[in-house]
Amino acid sequence: MTTALSDATLSPYAAGLLRVVTVPEAADDPLAGRVVDASRLSDRELGVLLAAAYRLLPVDPAHWVKLGISAACQQRQPVFTPESCAALLSALVDELAQPWGYGHPVLAVNALLRCEGPLPEEAARSARKLVRALGDRHRLDHPYAMMALAGLGGGLTARVESELLTRSLHSIARDEASVVSALGPLAQALLAEASGERTYCSPPPLPDMWQRLADLPEYASFAHRALGAAHRRVSDIQSGRIAYKADAAFERDEVGTLGRAVRVALLRDEPWLMGLLQPLLLGVAVAPTAARTAPSQALLHEVARAVEDFPTPEALAALRAARAVARHKGVQKQLDRELQRIQRALGDRPDVAFRLPDLGFGLDGVRTVTVGGYDAVITLSPDVDLTWRRADGRALATVPAPVRRDHADAVKELRDLVKQARGQLVTVARSLELGFTAGTTLPFRRWRDQLRANGLAWSVARRLIWEVPDVTGRWRAVLPTDDGFADLSGTPVPEPEPDAEIRLWHPLNTSAEEIRGWRDELTARELRQPFKQAFREVYLLTPAELQTETYSNRFAAHIVHYRQLYALSDVPAIVLSEAMRDVDLFVSVTSIAADPHWIDRGDDLYVDYWREASLAELTATAQTRRSALQRIIPRTKLADRCELTERYLVVRGQLSTYKIHLGSANILIEPDNRYLCIVPARRGPYEPVFLPFEDDRLALILSKAFLLADDARITDSSIVAQLRARR
Numbered sequence: 001m002t003t004a005l006s007d008a009t010l011s012p013y014a015a016g017l018l019r020v021v022t023v024p025e026a027a028d029d030p031l032a033g034r035v036v037d038a039s040r041l042s043d044r045e046l047g048v049l050l051a052a053a054y055r056l057l058p059v060d061p062a063h064w065v066k067l068g069i070s071a072a073c074q075q076r077q078p079v080f081t082p083e084s085c086a087a088l089l090s091a092l093v094d095e096l097a098q099p100w101g102y103g104h105p106v107l108a109v110n111a112l113l114r115c116e117g118p119l120p121e122e123a124a125r126s127a128r129k130l131v132r133a134l135g136d137r138h139r140l141d142h143p144y145a146m147m148a149l150a151g152l153g154g155g156l157t158a159r160v161e162s163e164l165l166t167r168s169l170h171s172i173a174r175d176e177a178s179v180v181s182a183l184g185p186l187a188q189a190l191l192a193e194a195s196g197e198r199t200y201c202s203p204p205p206l207p208d209m210w211q212r213l214a215d216l217p218e219y220a221s222f223a224h225r226a227l228g229a230a231h232r233r234v235s236d237i238q239s240g241r242i243a244y245k246a247d248a249a250f251e252r253d254e255v256g257t258l259g260r261a262v263r264v265a266l267l268r269d270e271p272w273l274m275g276l277l278q279p280l281l282l283g284v285a286v287a288p289t290a291a292r293t294a295p296s297q298a299l300l301h302e303v304a305r306a307v308e309d310f311p312t313p314e315a316l317a318a319l320r321a322a323r324a325v326a327r328h329k330g331v332q333k334q335l336d337r338e339l340q341r342i343q344r345a346l347g348d349r350p351d352v353a354f355r356l357p358d359l360g361f362g363l364d365g366v367r368t369v370t371v372g373g374y375d376a377v378i379t380l381s382p383d384v385d386l387t388w389r390r391a392d393g394r395a396l397a398t399v400p401a402p403v404r405r406d407h408a409d410a411v412k413e414l415r416d417l418v419k420q421a422r423g424q425l426v427t428v429a430r431s432l433e434l435g436f437t438a439g440t441t442l443p444f445r446r447w448r449d450q451l452r453a454n455g456l457a458w459s460v461a462r463r464l465i466w467e468v469p470d471v472t473g474r475w476r477a478v479l480p481t482d483d484g485f486a487d488l489s490g491t492p493v494p495e496p497e498p499d500a501e502i503r504l505w506h507p508l509n510t511s512a513e514e515i516r517g518w519r520d521e522l523t524a525r526e527l528r529q530p531f532k533q534a535f536r537e538v539y540l541l542t543p544a545e546l547q548t549e550t551y552s553n554r555f556a557a558h559i560v561h562y563r564q565l566y567a568l569s570d571v572p573a574i575v576l577s578e579a580m581r582d583v584d585l586f587v588s589v590t591s592i593a594a595d596p597h598w599i600d601r602g603d604d605l606y607v608d609y610w611r612e613a614s615l616a617e618l619t620a621t622a623q624t625r626r627s628a629l630q631r632i633i634p635r636t637k638l639a640d641r642c643e644l645t646e647r648y649l650v651v652r653g654q655l656s657t658y659k660i661h662l663g664s665a666n667i668l669i670e671p672d673n674r675y676l677c678i679v680p681a682r683r684g685p686y687e688p689v690f691l692p693f694e695d696d697r698l699a700l701i702l703s704k705a706f707l708l709a710d711d712a713r714i715t716d717s718s719i720v721a722q723l724r725a726r727r
């Protein structure tokens with residue numbers, strides 16, 4: 001038994017487990033029949049115990065303890081002493097002598113990477129034996145782990161090396177293996193881990209795995225060379241120098257290698273990356289022929305996964321460009337899903353998310369391009385609008401015919417620019433909202449240089465309420481102006497010092513009076529915010545939640561559509577208010593109470609719930625909707641025909657009076673509260689109406705209100721039949 005396996009520093013619980021798995025006489029120990037409590041074991045104790053337990057045979061009475069230790073190692077990061085690492089490698093060699101033995105090289109490499117000291121010679125001898133035995137059995141299914149063990153044990157036999165390099169690895173992957181082999185066994189083990197080679201007992205990937213790989217300058221140089229080689233190959237396919245075959249531009253191992261190269265380059269923020277990545281993505285996304293195929297779907301999606309791991313605005317834009325040229329419907333759909341995930345991931349990296357490209361927009365949010373004697377005007381508003389006008393300034397309804405005929409490529413470029421600008425606006429808004437919910441602050445210098453100085457970012461930042469410190473250090477709510485800041489009263493506020501902090505204002509931290517003031521101000525200015533801020537729902541602890549302490553019944557007993565609920569599984573628990581806001585969101589969206597057809601399905605099981613929930617007391621989300629309607633309705637032609645009550649927007653039509661519930665948008669006809677089913681139309685309100693934030697339910701309520709206020713002119717047969725019933 002090695003020193004590590006009798007280590008006196010083990011806790012009593014770990015020492016007891018060690019005795020169970022190493023001493024046959026301890027088979028009757030009560031610990032042998034109990035579930036392993038991993039919470040009582042340190043990472044170092046897990047490493048010691050795994051090395052000892054791995055020698056147990058499946059028929060051993062303590063085998064269940066081994067399974068418990070192995071399961072714990074799958075969830076944790078075990079740490080191995082040099083002695084316990086050597087003991088595990090020795091156990092893997094001995095395992096090969098058993099008829100059932102597998103001797104997994106990946107587990108050996110996992111231990112090498114998590115060893116806390118220099119390895120003894122015993123480990124090198126075991127690695128050498130393991131490689132030779134596996135090679136003799138032609139077990140080459142984990143080439144990177146095999147090469148790492150060979151590096152530790154003194155090299156591969158000529159036959160095994162030939163088989164690994166010619167059968168298992170191809171051109172770009174062989175280059176990677178050659179570079180890493182020269183860096184020693186630990187670098188090779190790191191490559192094996194990064195390649196995704198796993199076994200049942202493998203722990204999760206090292207948290208700093210990619211950073212450790214990126215810290216190797218030799219690997220960074222290889223990444224540049226590999227992506228250059230990939231670019232040249234794709235260029236040859238697109239030009240016809242290499243015969244085209246769908247999804248055959250790169251072998252599977254090369255795709256993995258290139259994915260690692262992209263991750264390292266993204267993590268290092270290499271300045272050369274985008275010069276290679278964008279044309280590479282465009283080249284692998286579409287066939288050189290008219291076929292709806294691609295040279296390498298695998299590489300396209302591997303790069304997307306790499307960008308999700310380490311997103312940058314530039315890489316996201318490159319993938320969007322690839323999505324725009326792709327013809328394969330399946331590729332388009334998968335890229336759409338990947339782009340959404342990357343968008344969310346980029347929000348978690350505000351250090352790079354605000355690094356926006358200069359798309360030529362001024363601080364007024366306008367870019368003008370002259371094409372064929374006409375001006376194309378792209379305007380950043382809540383959306384991105386492309387309009388055309390003559391040289392004399394007169395607006396045109398559509399693209400001028402001469403431009404459409406003679407400058408089709410320029411028109412396409414402008415439309416692509418609109419798409420790119422839309423994507424960048426979403427990126428900025430998403431990043432700011434994530435920082436908003438987390439209470440993130442920014443140095444004012446960075447806010448000034450990255451948000452205010454960029455036309456794209458400024459179009460988002462100027463529509464949000466910020467907080468800056470005053471001379472006493474207290475936070476003061478302000479709205480950006482072209483000249484600086486102004487508070488709610490319109491009083492100019494001096495800019496903070498460059499090193500001072502700035503943050504987004506949150507209604508949770510202020511008074512109801514100030515919230516009402518900002519809501520009135522934004523509505524009066526018709527300033528639509530990029531995400532809910534002034535109209536954001538606030539959720540405070542209730543007395544019932546203070547009593548239950550660890551859980552809340554606020555949204556209990558709602559019955560929801562599973563598929564819609566499943567689509568909203570991204571609920572970050574940052575603070576109580578934001579967590580409750582997310583729960584309120586997916587309950588309000590997925591609840592069957594918002595389904596206007598549910599009552600007609602003949603399913604009596606949930607009818608009582610539907611009736612109660614569809615007309616229930618307003619949640620915080622619905623109360624915010626009510627607050628918005630208080631400000632919107634007086635500005636419309638419906639003002640004299642509508643009234644807001646506690647739960648309803650009451651609309652007086654010519655035939656009847658209607659109550660639209662502010663939560664579900666369901667309608668009751670007075671005086672007997674008959675239910676009126678109106679299926680939502682695609683169009684919005686009947687007249688242009690300013691909405692202070694994006695809310696489909698708010699738009700739906702307004703649409704129904706406009707329709708019902710003019711109920712005598714309704715022609716839809718299903719609605720007319722309901723209106724005539726029991727009149």
